[in-house]
Amino acid sequence: MQPNYPEDPYGQQPPPPGYGQQPPPAYGQQPPPPSPYGQQPPAYGQPPAYGQQPPAYGQQPYAPQQYGGGYGPPGSGAPNNTFGVISLVTGILSIVLSVCCFGIFAFALGIAAITLGIMGGKKADQGQATNKGQARAGLICGVVGIVIAVGWNVLSLVSTFDTPLPGF
Numbered sequence: 001m002q003p004n005y006p007e008d009p010y011g012q013q014p015p016p017p018g019y020g021q022q023p024p025p026a027y028g029q030q031p032p033p034p035s036p037y038g039q040q041p042p043a044y045g046q047p048p049a050y051g052q053q054p055p056a057y058g059q060q061p062y063a064p065q066q067y068g069g070g071y072g073p074p075g076s077g078a079p080n081n082t083f084g085v086i087s088l089v090t091g092i093l094s095i096v097l098s099v100c101c102f103g104i105f106a107f108a109l110g111i112a113a114i115t116l117g118i119m120g121g122k123k124a125d126q127g128q129a130t131n132k133g134q135a136r137a138g139l140i141c142g143v144v145g146i147v148i149a150v151g152w153n154v155l156s157l158v159s160t161f162d163t164p165l166p167g168f
Contacts, residue, residue: 080128083120084135087113091141098149106149113142 091113098106117139124132 079130081131083116083123084129084131087116087120087138088134091138091145094142094145098145106145110142110146113138
């Protein structure tokens with residue numbers, strides 16, 4: 001009579017357990033305690049635990065998700081911050097052009113910055129934009145650009161009349 005060996009006679013190890021499954025206890029050890037969170041659902045592609053019925057064909061094993069949960073009401077999209085951004089850009093350009101070129105372009109860009117800053121502030125007050133500070137900064141830069149442009153033009157006119165004409 002042959003002795004009864006607890007190991008595989010060919011020396012092969014049993015296959016490793018699947019993802020989420022506990023390995024079997026070693027010979028002579030106690031099995032691990034059950035999970036304190038209740039029974040875990042079977043791993044993907046695994047048959048259900050003993051005594052449970054698999055879901056019928058076409059039925060989902062979990063409750064269905066509601067559609068459209070992540071969207072806001074229709075018409076509420078991203079804020080329209082265009083007026084504030086363009087107001088700030090034109091205001092900065094009016095300051096730069098008034099210092100460099102002291103011309104009509106700086107005056108026109110300053111007027112555009114003021115107008116767009118007022119419109120951007122109104123949109124922010126109505127809740128359609130989120131950049132009221134940018135609109136206000138564009139308005140202020142437009143006013144500063146106009147003041148500098150007017151100041152340079154007045155200085156250039158005064159200096160023109162202040163110089164004597166040749167021959168007089």
